[in-house]
Amino acid sequence: VRFVARSKKAPRAPYHHGNLREALLASVGAIIRKQGVGFVSLREVARHARVSHSAPAHHFANKAGLLTAFATSGYETLAGCVMAAIQAADATDPADVLEAVGRGYVRFALEHQEKFGIMFRLELLDATDPDFMRASDAAFALLSSTVELCAARGYVAEEDREIVAVSAWSLVHGLASLLISGRLVDRIRETDPDRLAARVSKAFVDAMLRARRVRA
Amino acid sequence: VRFVARSKKAPRAPYHHGNLREALLASVGAIIRKQGVGFVSLREVARHARVSHSAPAHHFANKAGLLTAFATSGYETLAGCVMAAIQAADATDPADVLEAVGRGYVRFALEHQEKFGIMFRLELLDATDPDFMRASDAAFALLSSTVELCAARGYVAEEDREIVAVSAWSLVHGLASLLISGRLVDRIRETDPDRLAARVSKAFVDAMLRARRVRA
DNA sequence: TGTACATCAGTGAACGCGCGTTCACTGATGTAC
DNA sequence: TGTACATCAGTGAACGCGCGTTCACTGATGTAC
Numbered sequence: 001v002r003f004v005a006r007s008k009k010a011p012r013a014p015y016h017h018g019n020l021r022e023a024l025l026a027s028v029g030a031i032i033r034k035q036g037v038g039f040v041s042l043r044e045v046a047r048h049a050r051v052s053h054s055a056p057a058h059h060f061a062n063k064a065g066l067l068t069a070f071a072t073s074g075y076e077t078l079a080g081c082v083m084a085a086i087q088a089a090d091a092t093d094p095a096d097v098l099e100a101v102g103r104g105y106v107r108f109a110l111e112h113q114e115k116f117g118i119m120f121r122l123e124l125l126d127a128t129d130p131d132f133m134r135a136s137d138a139a140f141a142l143l144s145s146t147v148e149l150c151a152a153r154g155y156v157a158e159e160d161r162e163i164v165a166v167s168a169w170s171l172v173h174g175l176a177s178l179l180i181s182g183r184l185v186d187r188i189r190e191t192d193p194d195r196l197a198a199r200v201s202k203a204f205v206d207a208m209l210r211a212r213r214v215r216a
Numbered sequence: 217v218r219f220v221a222r223s224k225k226a227p228r229a230p231y232h233h234g235n236l237r238e239a240l241l242a243s244v245g246a247i248i249r250k251q252g253v254g255f256v257s258l259r260e261v262a263r264h265a266r267v268s269h270s271a272p273a274h275h276f277a278n279k280a281g282l283l284t285a286f287a288t289s290g291y292e293t294l295a296g297c298v299m300a301a302i303q304a305a306d307a308t309d310p311a312d313v314l315e316a317v318g319r320g321y322v323r324f325a326l327e328h329q330e331k332f333g334i335m336f337r338l339e340l341l342d343a344t345d346p347d348f349m350r351a352s353d354a355a356f357a358l359l360s361s362t363v364e365l366c367a368a369r370g371y372v373a374e375e376d377r378e379i380v381a382v383s384a385w386s387l388v389h390g391l392a393s394l395l396i397s398g399r400l401v402d403r404i405r406e407t408d409p410d411r412l413a414a415r416v417s418k419a420f421v422d423a424m425l426r427a428r429r430v431r432a
Numbered sequence: 433t434g435t436a437c438a439t440c441a442g443t444g445a446a447c448g449c450g451c452g453t454t455c456a457c458t459g460a461t462g463t464a465c
Numbered sequence: 466t467g468t469a470c471a472t473c474a475g476t477g478a479a480c481g482c483g484c485g486t487t488c489a490c491t492g493a494t495g496t497a498c
Contacts, residue, residue: 015460017475041450041451042452042453043450043451043452051476053452058473058475059474062453120397120399122398123252140399163419166394166400166416167391167416167419170387171386172386174386174388174390174393177389182338182343183336199379200382203376204383207423207424207428211423211428212423212427231443231492232494233441233442257485258484258486260483260484267443268444270488273487274442275441
């Protein structure tokens with residue numbers, strides 16, 4: 001009797017969650033961080049968010065929809081990290097900005113591995129989702145517009161613009177991937193990833209842009 | 217009756233496969249190529265190789281063992297592709313060799329996507345397997361020894377050796393990953409991946425090595 | 433060359449499990465009047 | 466302010482499925498004598 005009375009008094013979990021959509025997305029991240037992408041299932045996500053296994057269906061059409069929304073938030077966070085790095089650099093020279101973009105990209109990947117690890121797994125996502133496309137295009141635009149600015153200031157010859165943009169993206173993407181995969185550890189002396197990213201970005205911009213500047 | 221007679225005459229599949237281990241590894245590749253990594257299961261692999269679902273257990277301890285053996289063969293193929301590219305370049309200058317290494321790496325990744333796509337997924341593998349470690353170390357040694365040769369010939373300052381090696385690896389690894397992920401398509405004009413890889417490799421070696429050579 | 437026997441390489445049934453999705457339901461909320 | 470009712474956001478049982486692994490088995494091969 002006392003038990004029943006207590007349970008009546010106890011603050012019952014509300015039937016309506018209030019912000020389940022966001023909570024589910026946060027659960028996806030927590031599960032990937034703790035256990036890995038392979039452990040993400042709709043049921044596990046629901047379990048983590050403490051709702052029934054069929055609750056997610058009210059917010060996402062299916063598993064791919066959930067993961068796509070999660071990846072979309074990843075591209076938004078990426079853009080935010082890159083912009084934060086740009087602003088922190090407080091640079092007027094676009095070559096300095098490009099260096100900051102590189103640092104921001106790698107930093108994002110390492111600080112948000114759970115997001116980075118799924119953003120390029122198109123086979124798990126619905127790549128035609130409009131929000132997803134918008135977010136990923138916006139993130140890519142930060143890089144390519146910086147390269148274009150560099151070209152406008154004479155850092156990159158017109159015909160090299162595309163190669164420089166692709167190289168820059170490949171460089172930081174590869175560095176982040178290798179760092180996360182663990183294949184780089186024990187093969188290099190520089191143990192601080194932020195410093196490594198900064199050194200790699202600087203070496204690239206020094207060699208590919210600053211040293212070959214066509215005109216000021 | 218006639219049916220029975222025919223089935224008796226028909227060349228029965230031999231009870232012993234003969235080379236099941238290799239056939240299973242080939243099946244892994246075929247399944248990834250046709251359907252993707254997510255479709256690889258021990259049962260599907262056995263089905264593809266036309267044996268019972270429990271046959272693989274005689275050749276691999278478990279699923280991770282099968283995938284690790286497959287990834288190991290990937291690192292061996294990678295080393296082969298890189299060496300083939302080096303020999304095709306017929307170069308004496310180590311900077312030219314480094315360019316060839318880059319081309320070979322990307323070419324391997326694109327021609328053997330089914331292998332590349334699993335070689336860095338350590339969470340699926342048993343990374344402590346001695347054969348796996350040996351094969352991946354050997355592949356990495358091709359790159360780092362080329363960079364060391366470049367350093368010995370004055371192309372890279374002593375203190376930059378590590379950064380150049382990491383940058384080179386990151387660059388080609390990132391380029392291959394982005395090409396495969398499809399995030400690069402429609403964003404660049406150069407549609408031939410081999411040519412793109414050659415241009416990116418050349419731009420990198422030109423800027424990071426040739427232009428900054430310390431001594432001949 | 434023949435035979436007995438150990439070993440190897442398969443088979444197929446069975447196990448327990450977690451999955452995505454569907455469906456009828458119910459509690460909570462918001463709105464029209 | 467109160468009430469009827471539509472809509473929204475959850476629940477929990479049920480479905481059918483494929484998975485990895487185990488196990489007792491059997492056919493094929495190799496080896497000792």
